[in-house]
Amino acid sequence: MLLNSLNPYTVARGDDIPDAVTIGDVILSRSDVLGAATSVAERVARADRVAVLAKPNATTILAIVGCLIAGVTVVPVPPDSGPDELAHILRDSGAQAWLGEAPEGGVVQGGDLPVVPVRLHARSWHSYPEPDPSHIAFIMYTSGTTGPPKGVLMSRRAIAAGLDALIEAWQWTARDVLVHGLPLFHVHGLILGVLGPLRVGNPLIHTVKPTPDAYAAAGGTMYFGVPTVWSRIAANPDAARALSGARLLVSGSAPLPVPVFEQLVELTGHAPIERYGMSETLITLSTRAAGERRPGWVGVPVRGVETRLRDENGADVPNDGESIGGLQLRGPMLFDGYLDRPDATADARTEDGWFKTGDVAVIDPEGFHRIVGRESTDLIKSGGYRIGAGEVETALLGHPSVAEAAVIGAPDSDLGQVVVGFVVLREGLGASESDLIDHVAAGLSAHKRPRRISFVESLPRNALGKVQKKLLGE
Incomplete structure (x- = not known):
């Protein structure tokens, strides 16, 4: 059953x-x-x-x-x-x-x-x-x-x-x-x-709203949350420490910022499980309860799943931990197609039967995956370089004044696209545009630094906490 x-x-x-x-x-x-x-x-x-x-x-x-x-x-x-x-x-x-x-x-x-x-x-x-x-x-x-x-x-x-x-x-x-x-x-x-x-046979406690206090009071062994939830818990040390008796903290639906990952480790004693999935695929990649958990990486394929990276011409991209390619996969948990949309269903699959996720990723020699983002919005092509927006966002979030960050590629007549960052500053802290650009350049290659930084009060997000980058681009 x-x-x-x-x-x-x-x-x-x-x-x-x-x-x-x-x-x-x-x-x-x-x-x-x-x-x-x-x-x-x-x-x-x-x-x-x-x-x-x-x-x-x-x-x-x-x-x-x-x-x-x-x-x-x-x-x-x-x-x-x-x-x-x-x-x-x-x-x-x-x-x-x-x-x-x-x-x-x-x-x-x-x-x-x-x-x-x-x-x-x-x-x-x-x-x-x-x-x-x-x-x-x-x-x-x-x-x-x-x-x-x-x-x-x-x-x-x-x-x-x-x-x-x-x-x-x-x-x-x-x-x-x-x-x-x-x-x-x-x-x-x-x-x-x-x-x-219901399949496993274990109790479920749904808190209606995913607040830090509700999670802290629940007394569970497994907790599910999106990055926004975990960011709020990490900002509430008492609530975070209450989760130290849990077995697994699982984050998904959007990338978990590395600083939040590290705060959760410090406050709860648990390195979060990160995983990757879509409506069309369910969960296909995950770190393991008994395995390595790296901040910013979503682990290896779950049972039955195969993955590969392809470039714009359909050629193999090496699993070297650095090269970016379009993520394709196959496995038993994939969807049956889009309702009454045979054209869209066909477009989503390759001729040899792999599903094109529309995401870009990096795979290292051990099979660990890092999701860079959506191919349409998070793969930035600037001056002949392929830049992953997620890598720049992680660098920005490493600055002590940055609470939230999102990066897009903006059209540029000379370079094709330039890296543009949108930043929400932490309350009571400040940073200039040049401070943040220099901070990224100090940790990443020069071509990956943002050319512009816009300071905003909040980032547009959907119900699952994903930043709606098309709205930023507009």
């Missing part, structure tokens, strides 16, 4: 977990989850696809588990979707109903779909056969950085393969307690953060 811990025969033997899912003030045992989700399954079993407004609450979890039991495809919808994005997701996905609740505005924003309620205290013990592994469990919409969001088709087989690879890499067991407060409409918070513990 995809959700091993919900096996009704296990529950019947009395192996129930009284606090299998804690989300906010709601605590559900494993039999509560099974009974309530099966009740949901009975109400939606004849549907093909339903939309779930993925708020951080128990209703969302029961709705999604109910669909997995019944073999109904789920379309997770970000609760902060604007009207245009919402209309596109509903129209493109072909969702037949809202499961749980519809957005405020009802018919205007919700597309005039019926609403199927989810009742937390309903119970059913009807038995459903396990759906075929090839069945599409989720249509997850991308961030839409290159046009309207595309629907990523993710099968049960891919999800199981991806979770099992992480269970092995992180030595994840039923004795763990997972804590996070991440959104439930994305791979990190939903597939890893909800389906992971």
